[in-house]
Amino acid sequence: MKARVTVMPKKSVLDPQGVAVRDAVAQHGLPEVTSVRVGKFIEVEINGLSEADAEAKLHEISRELLSNPVIEDYELHIER
Amino acid sequence: MKARVTVMPKKSVLDPQGVAVRDAVAQHGLPEVTSVRVGKFIEVEINGLSEADAEAKLHEISRELLSNPVIEDYELHIER
């Protein structure tokens, strides 16, 4: 089983990487860019666990380990 | 217009971060995890450019700026 977790900086939180990348993108021939946010993309493979069990566990892990709720939001997708 | 770029370490390339996170996930009550890979997720917002123009430009930027083709692959999704 495969899961994908996207972790993004919260809208309200400063994202220094996003700012730097936006400036670089604008310089790189795309001045029309208005905003960039940089987060993480985490692919997790799991073996030998029911989907229901895995999903609950993965939410917990995404919340407690993979993201920091003070500054980040996460989204979990389970590949079926 | 919104674009999403996922940048992942190539399969053959060592992903030390993925290994460290896999171990942490296993410790965190999910010993069934077999592999983790960690990449970047980049959200780009663009204003006032036709989709066709943007797409070509975004591919170029993804290849040259957002990813390092020697060790990473990227995927570009344009939100319509």
Add this chain to the structure above:
Amino acid sequence: MKAAVIRFPGSNCDQDCFYALQQVFGVPTDYVWHKDTSLAGYDLVILPGGFSYGDYLRCGAIARYSPIMKAVVDYANNGGLLLGICNGFQVLTESRLLPGALVRNRSLHFICEHRGLRVEATNNPFLSVAKVGDVLNIPIAHGEGNYTADEATLDELERNGQVLLRYSDLEGNVSDATNPNGSARNIAGICNAARNVFGLMPHPERALESALGSEDGKIIFQSILNTLGVHSVA
């Protein structure tokens, strides 16, 4: 008294902190391994700088779940003096022992250099021998020391006198130009509401002798020892 320096895999200022306590201040000090589970008998615990678990995922995020951290949290909740330096500060915010978070420096570069730090509050065990407005010259060395928290949290920190150090110039002026990393309100170090947990990005253990460019780090160690009623040799 007895002090503990926690060693996570990837800690790299552990030996420096040990040297500071044991050699410079004559404080009996132990290393405590991250797989240990007890901190009984210690009067001061330091979470040292470095790259715990390679700083993978987020700085301090994996260390937070080391076996020793349960003991660290209990120790702090029981009022024990806890000092987190650099990566140690990051572990403290990840563990929610301190509010806010530390993100990438706005330049995206690692920065290593001496910096002025204005003392903002002294009614705590960590700066008791300083005066408000004093400027300490202490080096920083980090890539992710950009302190961030929501406005309400920041206001509360200010109100409670939990902001202990701000980046300034050597005259004590605080401005965007004296902010090395983009930290909210130039914050370099904060303590918890109970004032027994202190996290800071600068490295006081690197500023203990003139041969290294500054002795101002002694203020912090001396304050802690005074609080504990220890008369040190330094």
Add this chain to the structure above:
Amino acid sequence: MNSAVYLPEDPAITPEVIAKHGITPEEYERIQSILGRDPNYTELGIFSVMWSEHCSYKNSRPELRKFPTTGPTVLVKAGEENAGVIDVGDGWAVAFKMESHNHPSAIEPFQGAATGVGGIIRDIFTMGARPVFNLNSLRFGPISSDKEQTPDNVRHNRRLFSGVVSGIAHYGNCIGIPTVGGEVYFDKSYEGNPLVNVFCLGVLKHEEIARGAASGIGNPVFYVGAETGRDGLAGAAFASRELTEESKEDRPAVQVGDPFKEKLLMEACLELLQTDAVAGIQDMGAAGLTCSTCETASRGGTGVEIDLEKVPKRESNMTPYEILLSESQERMLIIVKKGKEQIVKDIFIKWDLPHAEVGVVNDDGMMRVKVGDTVVAEIPAAKLADEAPVYHREVKPRPAQKPLESIPCCDVQLALRKLLADPTIASKEWVYRQYDHMVRLGANILPGSDAAVFIVREANKILAATSDCNSTYCELDPREGAKVAVAEAARNLACSGAVPLAVTDNLNFGNPHKPENFWQLRECVEGLAEGCVAFNTPVTGGNVSLYNESPIAAVDPTPTVGMVGIIEDPAHVTASFFREEGDTILLLGELGSEMGGSHYLKVLYDRKEGLPPRVDFAKEIALHDTLRAGIRQGLIRSAHDCSEGGLGVAIAESCIGGELTGAHIDFGATGLQPEVLLYNESQTRVVVSVKAENVAALEQLASEYGVPARVIGSVGGDTLRISADGKVWEWEAAHLKKVWSGAISQCMLDARQEF
């Protein structure tokens, strides 16, 4: 016994396959005679990496024999082990070495530089030494552009520069070893082929020296550290070829460094070496498992047998060829004393590191590789490791440079600003600010002075270290240029108050098959050797990197010198910046007049020509002795040598490098053209500052050593004011500082960053 099997899935050994491995027909015959049969594919791969220049020094070995390698302080000689070891007194010793990662950095600057740092650190802790500081010597194509539009090549150079610096910072900072000094040069000759030379120094007690020999028949062989993947397959062979457009295409998987793992590996190995469980230890660097097994066996006069099934692997279905030639990072081979296996296991479990018993030491002299019961390679270890072919390459001298006829006149005022803004001369703060140079509580003199000065706490010693090489001089006259490199390194140490101990070097040259390139190599080696004899600094080791060619031409010959010295007393530690208003400024040495190869000609006129400055070692040593005596007697408060940009730049740097100050300089009547006076690069000159009351004493001291000393001015004011021969020039000190300290960051504003 000739029993290695030919695996059906392996490619057949055709002349093309042999050539693709960089093996000549003659070398192939040699392989056949060593084996008494044809090699199989795996064995061919093994020979190809072991006999690459990178591992065997087959082209450079005869030259390297010219270096002085012995001396009363040498505990482990060059070539004997992974790094030389030098006595520093009181039972303590240091191990240090320099290594290049030029080609990997050209392809992937961040990881290339990072893994270079990882490699040199492993070399040091393999010796049983705890690494305490790093240096780095970096060379790139130009990063500044006058035009509005930055040309692509400049953009690319910036990207390489930025990536390399980030990579070094990433690895060194994470592992917690301070990077305390180095050098950065920018020159067209490095376009497309940057040089990345990294240096590490470690400290140990005499009795802690660890050996890389597989001794003790029956002792188990352990593999510890990261799992093996298909990383950098045959990187050693890759490093021994020219970079071409295709090399980007046929790149194997780039090695990715994991400083976190290396930190654990280092701590675990140093902890293990404190026990008596280890018979031999060897890092897996270039050519990985292959090189470490056959070298340990060769050094031990034994054989080693390993089973690839037991090797920890990251990927599935790896062939023996791939496992043996992989250059995955952060791995070590340990020969364990029989019966002490549990000690090893316990320590590696404690540090959460992969480890496995993969083989055994035997007495038949063979490197035997098995997969289960099948023998997949069987080669006499000593012959493989030590009987690589040796080539005496053809040399062809290049025509000597002509002396310069005249020196163009310029706006002297503007020239100093231009020189200070040239990235090669400008402040390197942009670089070293990204390096943690303060961890381990040793940075006594921070980066920015002539040499790094470092307090080694465990040994209670103060060391000074520097890396130097003016490759423009080497291009114009390789022998003289190399001599200057050694002299400058020794001078930088003397300015800091140190006595030089020993040298490590990194020879970066072009393709050795081109006779002119090989001539440069030979001349440089002989020049270095002469210098090392003169300063009594044996060469303890180093590295050779050939085939440094861009599509256009070979890089300028670059024999980088890393020199380490010792300072006896903390009171003798001296920096290169003026310290106090009113201090008197003296020049020790002549006014000089040599303009060949000068930065003045290069920066202002884009000319790289003329005869580079000559160094007279006797005069140089007299100068260094004067400096050290003056420092010991408490006379000298700052000392800065004249190098690129000459006296003008040296004086300016002394004003602006530390606490900002001005200076008033009056040379009186010199009879020299102003450009020559201020910007000539004659050697053997140092600008010092002293308290006014000590001037006479220093002059007296200098005259005892036969060193010219002249008072040229005093420290103070807001401007640098220089007068000579009735002319006066004046610069605002703060402005010079701004120009000098901002030059590199200005160039790098729009460079791509690692994020």
